Structures are given as C-alpha cells and as structure tokens.
Amino acid sequence: MLSLTILALATAAPGVPSRAASSLVLAQAPAPGEAQADLAQARALASALRYEEAVVEYQRYLGQPNRPTAERAQALLELGFIHLLLDDTVNAEQRTSEALELDAWVRPPADAPQKHKDLVERVRAMLAARPxxxxxxxxxxxxxxxxxxxxxxxxxxxxxxxxxxxxxxxxxxxxxxxxxxxxxxxxxxxxxxxxxxxxxxxxxxxxxxxxxxxxxxxxxxxxxxxxxxxxxxxxxxPWVYAGGAALVVGAASVFFIASDPRK
Known part of the structure; x- marks a missing residue:
C-alpha cells in the first residue's frame, strides 16, 4: 500500500531566511524498507527547513530501483517543489517533468501552496506542447x-x-x-x-x-x-540490459543480446 503524503505550507518563525520562510509539513503512513526510510528522512528534513539536506535524501531514495511508479512520481513532485523553494527553477521544472512523465495524474494536494500548483500546471502545459x-x-x-x-x-x-x-x-x-x-x-x-x-x-x-x-x-x-x-x-x-540468449527452436542458430555495461 502506497504511503499517503500531505504537503502544506506553514509560516516560519521570525529570523528564518526569506527563501525558507515556509516549511513542508508532511504526514505519511509508515512503511518498512530501506527506500521508505530514505524517503521518510527526506520528508523529515524538508519539514525541518533543511532543504539542501533533503535534496540529497530524495536523490538517495530515487536511486533505489523497483520503487512503485506512483510513489516515485510523488517523491519527484516533492523534490521539484523543494528545488523551487531553493530558487532553482531549472531543476524544479525538470523533476516535476519527470514526475508527470511517470504518472500523468500525479498532483499536489488540494491544500498545497499556490506556487507549487502553478509549477505543476506550467510544466504540464510545457509537456503538452512538446513534440x-x-x-x-x-x-x-x-x-x-x-x-x-x-x-x-x-x-x-x-x-x-x-x-x-x-x-x-x-x-x-x-x-x-x-x-x-x-x-x-x-x-x-x-x-x-x-x-x-x-x-x-x-x-x-x-x-x-x-x-x-x-x-x-x-x-x-x-x-x-x-x-x-x-x-x-x-x-x-527492447534492449535486454541483463544480457542473455534467444534460441530458435528447431534451428541451428542462437542469437545473443549483449548487455549494456553502462547500466
């Protein structure tokens, strides 16, 4: 069962730098596993306004293979918003684009900040216009x-x-x-x-x-x-990354599909 994530914007206390004037408040159903632990850590750091550290943890989570598509898309959407808070528009749009390409239905929650909703809709329009x-x-x-x-x-x-x-x-x-x-x-x-x-x-x-x-x-x-x-x-x-062979039954030929060493 996929964890449920709620993003909300809260007013920061006086003295917090302007770019971190908001915090991400995240609530999710607990789930076991190393990848889920990395994702939970990333969300906790974002909630604590430690955005640069959160980016690293999100990237660590996204490096884990075989995560459910909807879960990865949601994490990418959250990472895109963190990049936006860090004034990194290029990576904000790139991560949001990756999220929408994985899951066209992914979207911020209804109570998400308007700037996050605007980011998603802007990237959605860019993807619709792309060849x-x-x-x-x-x-x-x-x-x-x-x-x-x-x-x-x-x-x-x-x-x-x-x-x-x-x-x-x-x-x-x-x-x-x-x-x-x-x-x-x-x-x-x-x-x-x-x-x-x-x-x-x-x-x-x-x-x-x-x-x-x-x-x-x-x-x-x-x-x-x-x-x-x-x-x-x-x-x-498609290309078979793990390598292997295909045998034609009844014929004297074996066709090998080579693996990609860069993967």
Whole structure:
C-alpha cells in the first residue's frame, strides 16, 4: 500500500531566511524498507527547513530501483517543489517533468501552496506542447524492415524525423530520413550487403531546423532490436540490459543480446 503524503505550507518563525520562510509539513503512513526510510528522512528534513539536506535524501531514495511508479512520481513532485523553494527553477521544472512523465495524474494536494500548483500546471502545459514520437506496431508482413511512428507536434518544432540504426549493439548508428504524412512517419532499415537475414538496433528521433533533438522513440542506450530472417521479421524487442540468449527452436542458430555495461 502506497504511503499517503500531505504537503502544506506553514509560516516560519521570525529570523528564518526569506527563501525558507515556509516549511513542508508532511504526514505519511509508515512503511518498512530501506527506500521508505530514505524517503521518510527526506520528508523529515524538508519539514525541518533543511532543504539542501533533503535534496540529497530524495536523490538517495530515487536511486533505489523497483520503487512503485506512483510513489516515485510523488517523491519527484516533492523534490521539484523543494528545488523551487531553493530558487532553482531549472531543476524544479525538470523533476516535476519527470514526475508527470511517470504518472500523468500525479498532483499536489488540494491544500498545497499556490506556487507549487502553478509549477505543476506550467510544466504540464510545457509537456503538452512538446513534440512526441511513438513507434507503431508492425502491420505489413511484406515489408519486414519497415519502421513506422507517429509524430505529435502541436507547435511545429520538428523539421525532420530520422531513423537511427546500427548492426551491432551500441552503434555506431547511421541515419536514414523518414517520410512523414499527416503525422505518420515511415522508414526502412537497410539490409547489410543485400543479405536476406540480419539483426538491427534502432531508435527514431525528431530534429528541429537547427538539428537539435526535440523528441525520441527509444534511444541509443535503450534501442529497439529487430531480427529479419529470410526477409521475414523474426522478433522485435527492447534492449535486454541483463544480457542473455534467444534460441530458435528447431534451428541451428542462437542469437545473443549483449548487455549494456553502462547500466
């Protein structure tokens, strides 16, 4: 059961520095575990106006793997507000953005300070206006190398969409432009030396007029993987960080997916 968190703003006693003129009052249901202890410590430090120390503890908690999505999103939202109190707008917006991307429904409690609500709504509007790429399921068996994606770009920031592809894990990645019509983009993974069977790693990104990346579907550290066997799509899967092997039953081939040493 997820812990319940209540954020409220209280007036500080005379003599407290202006940027810490408010305190975070947090109440939560107790829960065991090292990660929960780090989160409880972070909230306690924030309540005591020890914001810089609270930031460290929030980061320690967020470094714990396998925390529930809603819980992580709430912690990120709280950390974003602490950055706001520390006059760090860049990190305040970044943490709030991460919270909303994890859980689009996360929000401050009804009695949260207005400045916190304004931060969340401002970042929510920024995310809504940001270009977004999403890969589409494969639908044409006669075109096994085809890659399709949708582009949502309310402000028209993207000028081109590129299919980045490599024949080995980790690249180097080559680029092929995708053709886009009415928000749907299409491209094909090239066959090496016209071979009928090959494996490719790939991701898709949208670039603005200056060549800056404004949206991605997958990325160089977590690409998608496609194996084409005799011009037919055999499998398509995300990057497997733990490594391992996939065996084709009845065939004399074993395909290994290498782990990413940076993870």
């Amino acid at each position: 977004r790429l999403e890969l589409l399921p494969r639908e044409d068996a006669s075109r096994p190398k085809q890659v399709r994606a949708t582009l949502r770009d309310p402000q028209g920031r993207a000028s081109q969409v590129m299919l980045r592809h490599a024949l080995v894990p980790g690249g180097p990645y080559r680029a092929a432009p995708m053709e886009c019509q009415e928000g749907t983009c299409e491209g094909e993974l090239p066959s090496p030396s016209r071979e009928a069977s090959f494996t490719a790693w790939y991701f898709v990104e949208a670039l603005d007029a200056q060549g800056n990346t404004v949206a991605r579907a997958a990325n160089p550290l977590a690409p998608l993987q496609l194996a084409v066997i005799e011009q037919k799509p055999w499998y398509e899967s």
